[in-house]
Amino acid sequence: MGSSGAGKTTLLNVLTGRNKSSLSTNGEVSLNGRSLEPSEMKQLSAYVQQEDVFMASQTVSEVLHFAVKMRSPERLSKEKRERLVESLLVTFGLKNCENTKIGSVKEKGISRGEKKRLTVACEILTDPPVLFCDEPTSGLDSFMSHQVMKCLKDLATEGKIVICTIHQPSTWVYQMADRLVVLCQGKVAFEGKTKNVEPFLATLGSPVPEFAGVSDHFIRVLSRGVGEKQKDYEVRMQRILNQQQSTHQLTRSESVRYQQQREDKTKKKKIYRSWCFQFFALTGRGLIQISRRKKYIVARLILTVLVSWFLGMVYLRIPIHRDHLLGIKGVIFGTLQMNNILYMMPSLISFWEDYPVVVREYQSNMYSPSAYFMARSLTDSILHLIYPIIFFVIIYFMAGLPLTFIGMTTFLTMCIAMSMIITSLSHAVVSLCGNVTISLTVAPLISVPVMVFGGFLITVDAVPWYYKPLSYVSWYHYAFEAIMIAFFKDHGRIEGCQTVNPLFDIECSTGEKLITDQDFKISNFWFDFVAVGAILVFWKIFGLLTFVFRIRSKT
Incomplete structure (x- = not known):
């Protein structure tokens, strides 16, 4: 979580090894203590990017059929593809718009919430252990945001690691998160379970006011106030970073699928079809x-x-x-x-x-x-x-x-x-x-x-x-x-x-x-x-x- 410009998308690009042509990075990315090359991370993960891009003339069903045909690890018969597409349409609530064109700015099509769920459906076809989502609720109302996040929560419940960036979530969406990382100017201001956020804010002298959302208040704390001098703001941010470093602890993921499938997945070719x-x-x-x-x-x-x-x-x-x-x-x-x-x-x-x-x-x-x-x-x-x-x-x-x-x-x-x-x-x-x-x-x-x-x-x-x-x-x-x-x-x-x-x-x-x-x-x-x-x-x-x-x- 973080305000605009905090470095959320950049962080995901570094973790996934994508869209890094304009970035200069150092260090390493590891999963459960194992260092990963960018090629390994690409094979182990899926990345739902912020912009939902599809061909406007295709229907929802055609997009899924094409994705299944090209991305499923095994060549499936027509009947199996039909069953898999039908399952995805039902799971992600897209059944009612399966024959509707995606549309574009000039041509009316499905809603933004439906596009986001369609993007997620296309990305999980390879059954990746890790799913990255860049601001999956951007541009959606609170109800549609909740629907999208519910789909992601169900995937996490099934055993996937789901990592999302978000600008300023509603209370319902915030409560779905198991762990929270708050970014400020490209640095980690907080990392831990969501239940530990309020005690952390209290140690900073900024307890959550009554009837205020925790996420809203945290973003307000990290933002530069009107009339606040830049020097005072930097001192305050450094105090938050110092407090975070004293309590920060890395934890292992509860998912063990990576250790079980690492050798098999890294041997598979990048593109499944000839x-x-x-x-x-x-x-x-x-x-x-x-x-x-x-x-x-x-x-x-x-x-x-x-x-x-x-x-x-x-x-x-x-x-x-x-x-x-x-x-x-x-x-x-x-x-x-x-x-x-x-x-x-x-x-x-x-x-x-x-x-x-x-x-x-x-x-x-x-x-x-x-x-x-x-x-x-x-x-x-x-x-x-x-x-x-x-x-x-x-x-x-x-x-x-x-x-x-x-x-x-x-x-x-x-x-x-x-x-x-x-x-x-x-x-x-x-x-x-x-x-x-x-x-x-x-x-x-x-x-x-x-x-x-x-x-x-x-x-x-x-x-x-x-x-x-x-x-x-x-x-x-x-x-x-x-x-x-x-x-x-x-x-x-x-x-x-x-x-x-x-x-x-x-x-x-x-x-x-x-x-x-x-x-x-x-x-x-x-x-x-x-x-x-x-x-x-x-x-x-x-x-x-x-x-x-x-x-x-x-x-």
Whole structure:
């Protein structure tokens, strides 16, 4: 127990060995006299953190089913999983809301008390000997606080060690505690059984007034009074700390489960399920999430149709003629560019909105970050496969582009590749930056330069030598070259080229001549596909590595 800023959450982070990336610590953590490494403590304990983070579109039942599937020590049959979930729903009073979505700030869902009980239910699936809870009653009214603490008290009665931090408990909640540790400015002001608190306060000259709660009075004693000088306050706090040190005694836990199970538990692997099992389970959950984002899907579908229709109207039925060659380049440029721009910002935002959930689930040993990243990439790719096809159908036939098999397949392939590359780049950038706002600035700084030197606005040979590397790594360049070759490799004489126009003097007698005038090589056709594929793989791998590093750095 302690006031805000007393060091309660920091203490739990040190004890559990989690969220310590910004902390510098020394000393050791021991349980019943045995020193524990952070990895051992993670395996022996569960940690209910202060913030309850879930995916808003999931229901209570789905959250528990997924947790049981991923965290139960043994692979359970469907019938056993159903019975276990049913038992948890009844035990934690969640039966009435089992089919209700979790919800978020923007979408109404279950209450905060129900979220807290759901968090506890997910954490005890591994039957941990020790359960840490960081302010489990924060934001709850007195009745809901009592319900949550009753669940924790029942777990303690069953033989678990339950350690909670709390700000200022009600009398009912306070009386549930077996032992109390009071923190003040990161130091222990009292440690002992709750029945010893009032005698301790009396020795300080601050007996509990009649009709006042013990916890309320203790916090008042530890707080700096209005008008009290800082020097006087520090002297008073030092007197309390000195009094605590003279009476402080460490005691052994009544639970003996640690000694009985230590050897077995430390030998078990950290994550119970195989990587493939994790991947398919996460893919299934991702598909369910996508199916419930109907407004998001419809909005992006409307945007895709409107942009492709607008672009198609600009280049409506454009002929392959000398006077319209810039228009042909324009429709290719616009299509490739739009298949990047349309998916950059949505990919950045949607990928990162579940980041807190992934961190919590990884800390709970549900799955590895690599399995989540690959599963999320696969589910996102489904949308980024459908939208480019719709875009291609509208723009290709409205613009009247060559109806050849190689031309259509190349154009479609590059449209899909552009959307997938920008999606992978977005995942990589936001994983690297760890912040959506910064990523929205960084991502265009990468994509725009490679677009400028992709061959649309300046030929490859005309690019200054110091910008050549940008041209060589530009996915726009390889896509543009492949499409131009597919359209004009087998095209004979281009209409209108026999007429010399001094205002538009382009040597374009044949399709092959047009290709070479763009500083493209017909022999590079299949190499362009390989290059685009290699760039896609690079951003996938880079995004995977940065994401894994980002998640693991949070533990």
